[in-house]
Amino acid sequence: DMKVTQMPRYLIKRMGENVLLECGQDMSHETMYWYRQDPGLGLQLIYISYDVDSNSEGDIPKGYRVSRKKREHFSLILDSAKTNQTSVYFCASSLSGTANTGQLYFGEGSKLTVL
């Protein structure tokens, strides 16, 4: 079953609190991503991970960090969340190298509200 699973799906935090968003995939994909989606802005790439401990900044990495200790698991961490980090966060995965068709598989999204 090809699936990307995100936890939690909904989260409310206060400004300054830490946030952990978790993502898992069962397809043994090497490459995983974190995007955020805001109205009128589409999806913006926060971080990309090419494999375990091989992470690269995307277009908007400031205020975020990631961790990938197992191929099937990719975490997004917000240390001291800010109100402008209120958003819907999507995790995605894809094959890489010569097997990469380019297609991303997305999770269901995690809606974060920072008060």
Next chain:
Amino acid sequence: GEKVEQHESTLSVREGDSAVINCTYTDTASSYFPWYKQEAGKSLHFVIDIRSNVDRKQSQRLIVLLDKKAKRFSLHITATQPEDSAIYFCAASGGASSSFSKLVFGQGTSLSVVP
């Protein structure tokens, strides 16, 4: 870096008519152009893509056209059905300043198919 502009933020068509969503990109070297569909409250899933070595691709009722000279690509949905109602995102990657994996998304077009 690459910028992808999606020209129609909303689009309404009558059931059975065709819908056309247009995107432009800035990086001449971009070579991969996928489209994703997001139904209300759900995640994104891949619908069709086109690579720069062709200028037209069709999959059932979906047609993608690519004009490399104008740096423009479009999604045509023929014989629209109510279940085509969703937000459609175009994207581009493979440009000079980014890897094949780093998709840059447009802002999204909300398509409504009216019975």
